[in-house]
Every structure is written in structure tokens, then in C-alpha cells.
Amino acid sequence: MVRYVCRHCRRRIGEFGGDWTDKRLGLHSLSADEQEEILEIGSDGTALVKVLCDHCLPVPWMDDLWYN
Numbered sequence: 001m002v003r004y005v006c007r008h009c010r011r012r013i014g015e016f017g018g019d020w021t022d023k024r025l026g027l028h029s030l031s032a033d034e035q036e037e038i039l040e041i042g043s044d045g046t047a048l049v050k051v052l053c054d055h056c057l058p059v060p061w062m063d064d065l066w067y068n
Ligand SMILES: [Zn+2]
Pocket: 006, 007, 008, 009, 010, 011, 052, 053, 054, 055, 056, 057
């Protein structure tokens, strides 16, 4: 199970029923550093993929902006 969440607003973006190493996801082709940054493998084997959703994408990640 792969779960995509927004790392900014924590909204759940989507889920994928297979393994995170599935070639269709392309996650296996990330560098080790990138995988460490966006991937979080839970103890039950669920992979959390921390990305930005459409809503947060154009917003620079600054916690002190009033519109966040
Ligand atoms: Zn978001």
C-alpha cells in the first residue's frame, strides 16, 4: 500500500494498492537521498509518499505566510 499525502497541508492525495517499488510509480528510480526525503515506510509496510498537493504546489513552503 502506498499512500500519497501532502507534506504541507497533510491532505490525503491518493492511494495505490501495490508496493512502492512498483515501476509504474517511478519511486524506485529516485536517488537514495530523495527517497529518504519523501518516502516513509511504516512498520506495517505502508509507504507514505510526502508530496505537495495541487492546492499547495504554487505556495512556497514558508510557515509564517498569512495565507497558509
Ligand atoms: Zn496541500
